[in-house]
Amino acid sequence: MEKIRVIIIDEQPLFREGIRAILESTGECTIVGTSTDIVEVLELVRTSSPDVALIDAGLTSSDPLDIARQVRHTAPRIAIVILTPNEDEERLFQSIKVGAAAYYTRNITPNELAEAVRKVSRGEYLINDDVLSKPQLASRVLKSFRELTVEEEDEGAKDLYSPLSSREVEILDYIARGNSNKEIAKSLKISDQTVKNHITSILKKLSVNDRTAAVVHALRHGWIKMHDS
Structure with missing residues (x-):
């Protein structure tokens, strides 16, 4: 090995x-x-x-x-x-x-x-699951997503094609709202491991290394929308 x-x-x-x-x-x-x-x-x-x-x-x-x-x-x-x-x-x-x-x-x-x-x-993202559930920190991360999206808004038209499945887009949308893996699993009535598996798949498909980059990528391409904290 x-x-x-x-x-x-x-x-x-x-x-x-x-x-x-x-x-x-x-x-x-x-x-x-x-x-x-x-x-x-x-x-x-x-x-x-x-x-x-x-x-x-x-x-x-x-x-x-x-x-x-x-x-x-x-x-x-x-x-x-x-x-x-x-x-x-x-x-x-x-x-x-x-x-x-x-x-x-x-x-x-x-x-x-x-x-x-x-x-x-192996590509897992271990920044503590409770990080984005902290209201003030979640708000700052979301604001950062918004700023990164606006900066590149003029680079070209949104790409309506997404390589992600509808469930993967749904999970990215939950992440953009500041939800932890456990919260996503509870909302979608699936296991924590299933959420982790979906996130691993998302990272591979988008060729990014973490959830922050995946959300920013999805926002830039118009696959998900920005939410207020």
Whole structure:
């Protein structure tokens, strides 16, 4: 089985080596590089083709969100996991905007970290399900969707053809309203796993890496409409 290729962007040697030991002990991961220098990081991304990048949100030598943004620009399919020193809604919002697939505090357990890396490497989007159910945060995410849509409104006519099934469009519409997976499952009377399966299918069809990008893509093409929070 091909191993999950991981890059670690963390300036604390003890924590960095701890992550390496945890992931390598699973037998499923290989660490292809570690750095906090943006030039070195981007070179590693280009030459080593990592599947997952673990980024410490508490970096002092570089802007971690800027690193995440540039990494995603260089390799759109890479999964970004943000590890934060503490709960911070502003940092969480910015992590959503740069397309992070997961966001955890640094007190995550070894088993949770290993499982998160496995899941994001398969294209799953693990930004906590309850994030978009927080009213203020949901409002900010929706406003961000609207601004991104307006910016590109003049690029051309809306594409009325959608590669998505009617159920997939329906699920994207629920996501745009700020619903979590659990809320979508309850509203549509389907299981949480079925919702996750649909989202995985959506990401593959649209060739995007996360739900934020999928919703923005659907809004730009006129497949779903913007809702007020």
